[in-house]
Amino acid sequence: MTNQYVLILDFGGQYNQLIARRVRECSVFCEVKPHTMGVEQIRERHPIGIILTGGPASVYGEGAPSCPREIFELGVPVLGICYGAQLMSHLLGGEVGGVQNREYGKAEIQYLNSPLFEGIEKQGVCWMSHTDQILKLPQGFQATASTATCPYAAMENAERQLYGVQFHPEVLHTQQGTEILKNFLYRVCGAKGDWQMRDYAQRSIAEIREKVGDGKVLCALSGGVDSSVAAALLHRAVGRQLTCIFVDHGLMRKNEGDEVEEIFQNQFGSNFIRVDAQDRFLSRLAGVADPETKRKIIGEEFIRVFEQEGKKIGRVDYLVQGTIYPDVIESGAGEAAVIKSHHNVGGLPDYVDFKEIIEPLRMLFKDEVRALGTELGLPDSLVWRQPFPGPGLGVRVIGAVTREKLDILREADAIFRDEILRAGLQREINQYFAVMTDMRSVGVMGDERTYDYTLALRAVTTTDFMTAQWARIPYDILERVSNRIVNEVKHVNRIVYDITSKPPATIEWE
Ligand SMILES: Nc1ncnc2c1ncn2[C@@H]1O[C@H](COP(=O)(O)OP(=O)(O)OP(=O)(O)O)[C@@H](O)[C@H]1O
Numbered sequence: 339m340t341n342q343y344v345l346i347l348d349f350g351g352q353y354n355q356l357i358a359r360r361v362r363e364c365s366v367f368c369e370v371k372p373h374t375m376g377v378e379q380i381r382e383r384h385p386i387g388i389i390l391t392g393g394p395a396s397v398y399g400e401g402a403p404s405c406p407r408e409i410f411e412l413g414v415p416v417l418g419i420c421y422g423a424q425l426m427s428h429l430l431g432g433e434v435g436g437v438q439n440r441e442y443g444k445a446e447i448q449y450l451n452s453p454l455f456e457g458i459e460k461q462g463v464c465w466m467s468h469t470d471q472i473l474k475l476p477q478g479f480q481a482t483a484s485t486a487t488c489p490y491a492a493m494e495n496a497e498r499q500l501y502g503v504q505f506h507p508e509v510l511h512t513q514q515g516t517e518i519l520k521n522f523l524y525r526v527c528g529a530k531g532d533w534q535m536r537d538y539a540q541r542s543i544a545e546i547r548e549k550v551g552d553g554k555v556l557c558a559l560s561g562g563v564d565s566s567v568a569a570a571l572l573h574r575a576v577g578r579q580l581t582c583i584f585v586d587h588g589l590m591r592k593n594e595g596d597e598v599e600e601i602f603q604n605q606f607g608s609n610f611i612r613v614d615a616q617d618r619f620l621s622r623l624a625g626v627a628d629p630e631t632k633r634k635i636i637g638e639e640f641i642r643v644f645e646q647e648g649k650k651i652g653r654v655d656y657l658v659q660g661t662i663y664p665d666v667i668e669s670g671a672g673e674a675a676v677i678k679s680h681h682n683v684g685g686l687p688d689y690v691d692f693k694e695i696i697e698p699l700r701m702l703f704k705d706e707v708r709a710l711g712t713e714l715g716l717p718d719s720l721v722w723r724q725p726f727p728g729p730g731l732g733v734r735v736i737g738a739v740t741r742e743k744l745d746i747l748r749e750a751d752a753i754f755r756d757e758i759l760r761a762g763l764q765r766e767i768n769q770y771f772a773v774m775t776d777m778r779s780v781g782v783m784g785d786e787r788t789y790d791y792t793l794a795l796r797a798v799t800t801t802d803f804m805t806a807q808w809a810r811i812p813y814d815i816l817e818r819v820s821n822r823i824v825n826e827v828k829h830v831n832r833i834v835y836d837i838t839s840k841p842p843a844t845i846e847w848e
């Protein structure tokens with residue numbers, strides 16, 4: 339494991355994991371670490387470059403997060419982004435202050451000569467998100483970019499290899515952002531591009547082995563992409579010490595439990611348990627309509643089932659989950675707001691009876707998890723499965739969950755998925771499913787009045803599931819789906835198609 343290494347010091351910005359992701363995209367290994375890391379620890383890691391992230395604080399505010407001034411003396415190139423650039427300026431004797439024209443969103447930017455901007459158009463669009471800015475450059479620095487309201491949109495001291503940008507190159511709205519980061523890595527830090535997904539796999543396998551030793555591990559396996567990839571990693575790392583556990587909570591799709599059992603009972607060694615926990619989940623959910631409460635109940639029940647089954651195997655120290663980065667950020671990691679409590683993060687109970695939860699994919703985005711799955715040799719049918727949330731149909735039956743509503747939803751959802759498959763759209767559309775609304779309306783069937791449920795269809799295109807577009811499914815396919823559902827599924831007399839993007843909506847309805 340002798341990959342070149344870039345250290346990202348975290349000051350609490352919203353886009354920090356995106357920085358890490360872009361660096362990985364440039365084939366360079368990196369880690370995000372707290373800004374409190376000491377200089378000695380930093381030195382020991384021999385970084386080829388250091389990136390200081392953005393963050394919500396003001397450098398001159400009380401208790402503002404900082405980093406040791408010595409990192410600018412290590413002879414290692416440093417790139418400060420937004421707060422990171424302001425901090426660099428502040429620590430090196432420049433001046434930072436609030437300005438009237440806070441810049442938020444896209445801005446026209448003019449780039450000057452700099453290794454960071456080599457090979458890119460001098461006029462471009464960047465993404466800004468700040469209320470403070472650098473008012474006076476530290477000694478030895480010069481401005482290398484500007485916008486209408488921000489004269490020091492970039493600064494550098496090329497001799498000392500210190501660079502700062504006020505804008506966010508990691509956000510795709512910054513047209514040449516990836517190029518700029520690449521320039522920092524390759525032209526300034528001397529990166530060779532010696533990192534690949536394969537290295538991520540090897541590194542995590544080694545780390546898992548070291549942590550687990552000869553202990554036993556229980557892997558929560560849903561049959562979905564994330565947990566399959568996590569299980570594959572674990573199986574490589576600890577072989578027969580691994581048991582995979584699949585919980586049928588009664589909120590699975592049509593035939594899903596049997597399909598998962600069939601695929602996985604011999605996939606990662608033969609230690610596979612299927613638990614029928616339908617009654618306990620459904621009875622705890624009875625009459626509960628609030629989405630967050632439902633999610634928390636499901637999150638807790640999952641853990642209690644894992645604990646119980648763990649005890650049956652003997653002493654199990656580690657629980658593995660296929661948690662990925664969007665689950666973490668939406669559940670309100672660090673400074674971020676809670677959007678919804680993913681069952682495996684924000685929905686976890688306070689007390690969990692395992693020594694540790696291992697989440698080897700916690701920092702990865704969905705498309706990176708897929709790449710890793712392919713790297714580990716998982717079949718395409720698994721790697722490209724559409725995601726299915728842990729709380730399952732529990733968050734797709736709006737309001738209180740009943741067996742009747744679940745049954746209706748299962749049938750309708752199966753028809754929708756079947757038609758998408760028949761139309762060959764399953765790769766193009768990244769997630770598609772039916773939602774059982776909590777609403778009934780009047781219809782007419784066979785000359786008779788009906789008063790039945792409204793069912794919604796949801797389909798989106800996305801790469802990272804953090805933002806999404808509603809899918810433009812051809813009308814004739816929608817029509818066929820609608821006809822089939824109303825004809826084949828009792829108690830549904832109206833179908834609607836969800837045409838909202840994320841944001842402002844989310845992909846799931848609850
Ligand atoms: N029915 C289940 N039985 C056991 N574990 C589960 C179940 N559902 C979810 N989990 C656990 O919760 C984690 C998060 O669920 P999530 O749906 O995000 O991931 P996934 O099912 O592995 O992948 P995908 O996003 O493709 O559905 C899973 O990785 C798995 O560890």
Ligand SMILES: O=c1[nH]c(=O)c2[nH+]cn([C@@H]3O[C@H](COP(=O)(O)O)[C@@H](O)[C@H]3O)c2[nH]1
Pocket residue numbers: 633664665668678679680681682725726727728729769803840843844845846847
């Ligand atoms: O395992 C999960 N546990 C959850 O609690 C959960 N909630 C949403 N999702 C999935 O996450 C992606 C983004 O969904 P939202 O736009 O609805 O937040 C979509 O792919 C959702 O299906 C979940 N997955």
Ligand SMILES: NC(=O)CC[C@H](N)C(=O)O
Pocket residue numbers: 351391392393394395396419420421422467468469470471
């Ligand atoms: N995005 C950022 O890093 C913001 C930095 C600082 N809080 C500002 O408002 O200017």
Ligand SMILES: [Mg+2]
Pocket residue numbers: 560562563725726727728
């Ligand atoms: Mg899932």
